Amino acid sequence: MKYILALDQGTTSSRAILFDNHGKVAGKAYQEFRQIYPKAGWVEHDPKDILGSQVGVIAEALVRAGASMADVEAVGVSNQRETTLVWDARTGEPIYNAIVWQCRRTAAMCDKLKEEGTDKLIYQKTGLVADAYFSATKIKWILDNVDGARALAKAGYLRFGTVDTYLMYALSGGRIFATDYTNAARTMLFNIHTLKWDDDLLSLFDIPRSMLPEVYPSGHFYGRTDAAYLGRELAICAVAGDQQAALYGHLCTNKGDIKNTYGTGCFLLMNTGGEAVESRNGLITSLAAGVGGRPDYVLEGSVFVGGAAVQWLRDELRVISSAAESEELALKVPSSDGVYVVPAFTGLGAPYWDARARGAIVGITRGTSREHIVRATLEGIAYQVADIVRAMSLDAGVNITELRVDGGASANNFLMDFQANILNCAVLRPAVTETTALGAAYLAGLTSGMWQGTDELKHNERTERTFLPSIDEEERQKLLSGWQSAVSASRVK
Numbered sequence: 219m220k221y222i223l224a225l226d227q228g229t230t231s232s233r234a235i236l237f238d239n240h241g242k243v244a245g246k247a248y249q250e251f252r253q254i255y256p257k258a259g260w261v262e263h264d265p266k267d268i269l270g271s272q273v274g275v276i277a278e279a280l281v282r283a284g285a286s287m288a289d290v291e292a293v294g295v296s297n298q299r300e301t302t303l304v305w306d307a308r309t310g311e312p313i314y315n316a317i318v319w320q321c322r323r324t325a326a327m328c329d330k331l332k333e334e335g336t337d338k339l340i341y342q343k344t345g346l347v348a349d350a351y352f353s354a355t356k357i358k359w360i361l362d363n364v365d366g367a368r369a370l371a372k373a374g375y376l377r378f379g380t381v382d383t384y385l386m387y388a389l390s391g392g393r394i395f396a397t398d399y400t401n402a403a404r405t406m407l408f409n410i411h412t413l414k415w416d417d418d419l420l421s422l423f424d425i426p427r428s429m430l431p432e433v434y435p436s437g438h439f440y441g442r443t444d445a446a447y448l449g450r451e452l453a454i455c456a457v458a459g460d461q462q463a464a465l466y467g468h469l470c471t472n473k474g475d476i477k478n479t480y481g482t483g484c485f486l487l488m489n490t491g492g493e494a495v496e497s498r499n500g501l502i503t504s505l506a507a508g509v510g511g512r513p514d515y516v517l518e519g520s521v522f523v524g525g526a527a528v529q530w531l532r533d534e535l536r537v538i539s540s541a542a543e544s545e546e547l548a549l550k551v552p553s554s555d556g557v558y559v560v561p562a563f564t565g566l567g568a569p570y571w572d573a574r575a576r577g578a579i580v581g582i583t584r585g586t587s588r589e590h591i592v593r594a595t596l597e598g599i600a601y602q603v604a605d606i607v608r609a610m611s612l613d614a615g616v617n618i619t620e621l622r623v624d625g626g627a628s629a630n631n632f633l634m635d636f637q638a639n640i641l642n643c644a645v646l647r648p649a650v651t652e653t654t655a656l657g658a659a660y661l662a663g664l665t666s667g668m669w670q671g672t673d674e675l676k677h678n679e680r681t682e683r684t685f686l687p688s689i690d691e692e693e694r695q696k697l698l699s700g701w702q703s704a705v706s707a708s709r710v711k
Contacts, residue, residue, distance in 0.1 A: 219244075220291040221283065222663045223452070224655035225272055227297045227381050228460065229318065232271040234279040235652055236290075237659040239668055241678035243652060245283025247275040254315060259322040262315035265303055268381060269388050273447060287450045293443070294456035294662030296463035296654045297381040299404045302356035304429070305384070306370065307377050310392055314364050316381070317356040324355035336422065343409045343416050345494060345503030345515075353380060354406035358423045371426050378429040380405070382457045391444035394454065398436040399513045400462040403505040408433070410494060410505055413512070436462070437509030437661040456661035458507040460654045461485045464624060465516065466507045467657030468648065469679060471672055473514075474616040476607065479653075480627035482529075483567070484521035484603055488610045489514050499569040499609035507657065509664045517613055519568035519606035525627040527561040527595050537588045541626070548593035548632045556581040557590045558704035559598040567602075569609040570705070578708035581700070596630065600637040601701045607641055620644045624653040631683075638685040642694060649680035 221244055226233040233248040249271040254262040280286060300319035305312040317323070328348045331337050337348035346352055357378050361367045370376050379387060380401045386394040402408040402415075407425065409416040415430050434440065436458040442451040458466065461479065465487045468477045473491030478484055487506075494503050494515045506514040523530075528541050538544050558580045560566075565573040579591065611618050621643055627633060628647055638645040650656055663669045687694075 219285070219289060220668065221285055221289050222659040222668060223276065223279070223290045223293045224659040224662070225276075225293060225295045225385065226460075226655040226658065227268065227272050227295070227385060229298045229320070232268065232275055233655065234272070234275040235655040235659070236279050236283045236285060237656065241650065241656060241660070241675065243650065245279045245281070245285065246652070247278035247282060249275050257323070261318040261321040263301070263318055265305075265312040265316050265384060268316065269385065272385060276448060287448060287452070290452055291668050292453045292455040292662040292666035294658030295382050295385060295454065296458050296460050296658040297385070297401070299380065299401060299459040299461065300351055300353050301381050302353045302360070302378065303381070303384045304357065304360045304367070304376055304378050307375055307392070310388065313367055313370070313376070314360050317359070319351055321356070322350050324350040324359050327355045327358070339418065340406060343411070343419060344403070344406055345410050346404070346406050347502065348406070352404055352406040354419065354423045354425070357425055357429070361425070371429055374426070374428040376429050377431070378425075379431055383431045386440060386454055386457070389443045389447050390441055391446065393444070394441040396432045396434055396440050398434055398438070398457040398507070399505045400436055400459040400507050401457065402433045404459060410503065410515070435510050435513060436466075436507035437665040439665060453666060455665035456658050458658055458661060461487055461518065462505070462507040462516065463657035463661075464654045465489065465657065466660055467653035467655070468622040468624070469672060469675060470622060471508075474614065474618070475622075476610065476618060476620075477622040477624070478603055480524050480599070480623060480625035482524060482526045484524035484599070486519045486603065486606045486610065488517045488614060488616070490517055490614050491515070495613050497609070497613045499613055500571045501568055501606070501609055501613060507661060509661060517610050519609060521599070521602040521606065522564050522567045523561040524599050524602070525625070526563070527559070527599055528627065530561070530563070531592060531595055537592060544592050544596060545630045545632045547589045548596050551587070551589045551593055554594040554597055555586065555590050556583070556700065557586055557594040558700055559591065559594040560704050560708040561595065561598050562708045566705070566708070568606050570709075572709055574710040575708045576710070578704060580704040580707050596633045597636055599627065600633060600640050601698075603637060604640045604698070618643050620646055622646045622648070624648065624651060634685045638687045639689045640694060640697060642687045642691070645685040646681050647683045647685070649682040
């Protein structure tokens with residue numbers, strides 16, 4: 219038996235998962251690592267924690283699968299996107315901690331870009347809004363604030379990478395210095411139309427070209443790991459940012475295919491085929507994962523508070539003792555009885571982009587119970603997702619008939635059922651929930667030759683449950699109208 223080893227490097231933990239030739243999980247392991255908060259709004263990782271935790275889980279996953287390194291056909295990497303590392307090429311040592319995608323230290327820098335109108339150039343070339351979320355301003359901050367960094371960069375000694383690039387560089391003993399289209403597209407330095415690093419943007423942020431890795435398709439032979447790390451050389455045959463990897467894990471390879479990950483927030487991606495759709499509804503345009511050739515484009519929208527709303531019910535309101543209890547309580551009442559919860563705890567994301575909006579509970583009466591509040595909170599997650607799906611449908615001119623789902627909150631049957639009702643489309647939950655790692659494995663397996671094409675992969679595809687709409691259009695529009703009124707109430711006038 220041969221396996222694909224997926225390295226799934228996330229924001230709070232590193233995982234290793236072995237998939238067999240049927241796309242089933244044969245063994246897996248994970249390890250959490252330290253989060254560093256130097257100042258309010260700043261988030262960092264120690265690069266050695268990232269590398270150590272990722273290497274550490276590989277052996278455990280192999281043991282759980284009853285396999286050895288010799289059984290590994292190829293390696294696929296999926297990773298937290300935008301997180302930024304800079305290291306010295308002569309030693310391989312990072313010159314500063316990894317600045318995490320969540321870090322807001324460069325927000326003022328991005329505000330200045332908007333004041334100057336440069337954000338329009340950035341969107342035109344990269345499909346991204348000028349935001350501290352992305353890598354470019356993080357690189358600039360390191361060059362401007364770490365002693366000697368600017369001089370080292372100009373001398374050609376520094377290297378930049380997102381987490382995938384850093385892992386491959388370290389695991390290969392410095393032989394691989396590369397990334398893929400999906401990760402490059404999240405740096406705010408990569409032109410998604412020419413598929414090249416953009417000289418205008420490098421000049422804008424004063425970043426030398428010598429710092430940047432080569433860019434390849436997600437499914438590509440990147441090189442081999444150093445035997446000193448893993449006991450033998452392994453072929454790295456795929457790299458993809460986590461959300462694009464999940465899109466591929468769902469086999470959303472056709473125009474109009476869409477998936478949503480229900481995590482702390484929600485991340486929706488739609489494959490728009492060969493067209494880079496310019497959003498008129500506050501969505502981001504980026505690149506999809508693929509094997510060889512020119513990549514497809516995606517539209518992406520984010521909900522700031524998804525599963526975190528359930529954590530709020532548990533930890534702050536203390537009306538539930540576990541996330542699973544939310545489903546049980548929601549089903550004890552036939553409806554939310556006119557109550558709406560808008561979980562805008564950190565503002566509203568797409569398509570509103572209103573940082574001043576705040577959470578609101580609307581429609582409370584004397585008869586409102588905790589069951590109504592819990593149910594309305596779950597519905598609030600589904601309404602936010604529906605807002606983005608409709609924005610995507612309008613932008614892409616595509617009628618959405620299916621939504622593929624993953625992430626922790628997708629296990630909530632009530633939420634999935636309500637999502638199908640409010641979207642008036644089928645919601646498909648897969649049997650294999652490790653969708654991000656599965657996408658990296660699929661890409662690596664196709665590149666290495668374990669699988670011959672996506673048609674073969676579709677034979678492996680197993681849907682655990684399909685949720686279908688069961689309410690009529692009149693009721694749906696009434697519910698959506700109430701939601702829009704609640705959203706208006708949450709926004710500061």
